[in-house]
Amino acid sequence: MEIEFVRSRFIKHFDGSTGSVYASPGRINLIGEHTDYNGGFVFPGAIDKGMVAELKINGTNKVRAYSIDLKDYVEFGLNEEDAPRASWARYIFGVCREIIKRGGKIAGFNTAFAGDVPLGAGMSSSAALESTYAYALNDMFDCGIDKFELAKIGQATEHNYCGVNCGIMDQFASVFGKAGHLIRLDCRSLEYQYFPFNPEGYRLVLLDSVVKHELASSAYNDRRRSCENVVAAIQKRHPHVEFLRDANMDMLNEVKGEITAEDYMRAEYVIGEIQRVLDVCDALECGDYETVGKKMYETHYGMSKLYEVSCEELDFLNDIAKECGVTGSRVMGGGFGGCTINLVKNELYDHFVETAKMRYKEKYGRLPKVYDVVISDGARKLC
Structure with a gap:
């Protein structure tokens, strides 16, 4: 996904100004299916397809969000009763709420995003979206939240705002991904270890x-x-x-x-x-x-x-x-x-x-x- 493409749409929809650009990937899981709820191991890796978002603090208490792929615009506040109806916007709203619940101070911002994670193909486009905004908002508003908690914020967003009772693997891989490495995650202890994945040939x-x-x-x-x-x-x-x-x-x-x-x-x-x-x-x-x-x-x-x-x-x-x-x-x-x-x-x-x-x-x-x-x-x- 090209930064220039997302930036051009952000400029068009938000008065010609620019903000900061963040990205998070989708993921594959090389091996380890149905092991997570059995206390076992999974073995995911981040991939070269994901979500890219531009964000800029707007001086209000409102989030103004534009989905480039869906050509859809939504505004919402940051209180629990402000939950947007559009399902895609609930991911962003949920991340905001989960950060606020953890003591993070967030104000209104403008944002536009797009992605190249194929939908419905099992590469976790939703986790990529959650991780992009968790990482971006933590950075922009200097919330001081560690990476593990950012992954948990994405998982909690799925549970509390999107109705999906998922495990932690997708968000974990999206936040912790490392080029040339897969991650063995112990689903019981949440300990993890990187392993080299450089399949030359x-x-x-x-x-x-x-x-x-x-x-x-x-x-x-x-x-x-x-x-x-x-x-x-x-x-x-x-x-x-x-x-x-x-x-x-x-x-x-x-x-x-x-x-x-x-x-x-x-x-x-x-x-x-x-x-x-x-x-x-x-x-x-x-x-x-x-x-x-x-x-x-x-x-x-x-x-x-x-x-x-x-x-x-x-x-x-x-x-x-x-x-x-x-x-x-x-x-x-x-x-x-x-x-x-x-x-x-x-x-x-x-x-x-x-x-x-x-x-x-x-x-x-x-x-x-x-x-x-x-x-x-x-x-x-x-x-």
């Missing part, structure tokens, strides 16, 4: 199936319940087990006769996935991208056959990746649609993308969308 590409099946929210709740059922069964023998993260396959097999076959499969996937995140971290420290790819395929199999959150279209894209010799491929995100994330050798890239597009169109009558991503820096001031 490889590219990361997302293939968007352009489908979203309606099962997602009810299926998500069912799977959480399965995990809780298994933990409850294991706890009777091993009281220290608080999450599936604390369990192993031996413990799971001990209770096999006391839980349903479905609950067993769900737990088998989660226990395996938590270990795969650790295995991928070890592989990256050795520069072993072939092992990384192998673990990605294992994750896809687990999400498709054990956790059952894939769908026909994503399995089809995963099969094509295998046939084309792609190093690693898996469904990314909660499942039931969205993207596959693929680690592809440079020399196979063109053939893979063309084959996937052609075969997918033949089967489903539409093209998948293709997004190349590069691991990049987190929230920052641009000028």
Whole structure:
């Protein structure tokens, strides 16, 4: 997203003056799905697509906000009863309110923003928007809030103003992102560690199936319940087990006769996935991208056959990746649609993308969308 583009719209809508420009990225998650609510690890990285916003203090107690992409303008105050109706503006309003709740002093400002994070593709455009404004307002109004709290402000905005009970991963990756590194985040302790991700000779590409099946929210709740059922069964023998993260396959097999076959499969996937995140971290420290790819395929199999959150279209894209010799491929995100994330050798890239597009169109009558991503820096001031 070009600074000049956002600035030109800001100047047009706000009397020819200029302010300060900030940006935050979307994110990918290389491996570690459905591990967050099981106390495990996730492994995200910030990407080279995100949100860019220009802001300038306006001397009033009103926020004047313009969404460049939606061509929509909204004004709102900073008190709880001033919540705007437009859903996009609630993200900005929520960030303002969450900063105020933490003792930050915020006054009115003018702002315009735009983004190039594809909507609905699982790259967290909403977290990019929240992180942009959390970082910008903290900087402009000198609130003294640390980066961890900025990520929590984004999460609290989702919970309290946008009706989404999300975890911390998306906002965390958007704030803490670092070029050339992925971040292993421990979802229980919130400790984190950077790991090098410099896949020379490889590219990361997302293939968007352009489908979203309606099962997602009810299926998500069912799977959480399965995990809780298994933990409850294991706890009777091993009281220290608080999450599936604390369990192993031996413990799971001990209770096999006391839980349903479905609950067993769900737990088998989660226990395996938590270990795969650790295995991928070890592989990256050795520069072993072939092992990384192998673990990605294992994750896809687990999400498709054990956790059952894939769908026909994503399995089809995963099969094509295998046939084309792609190093690693898996469904990314909660499942039931969205993207596959693929680690592809440079020399196979063109053939893979063309084959996937052609075969997918033949089967489903539409093209998948293709997004190349590069691991990049987190929230920052641009000028």
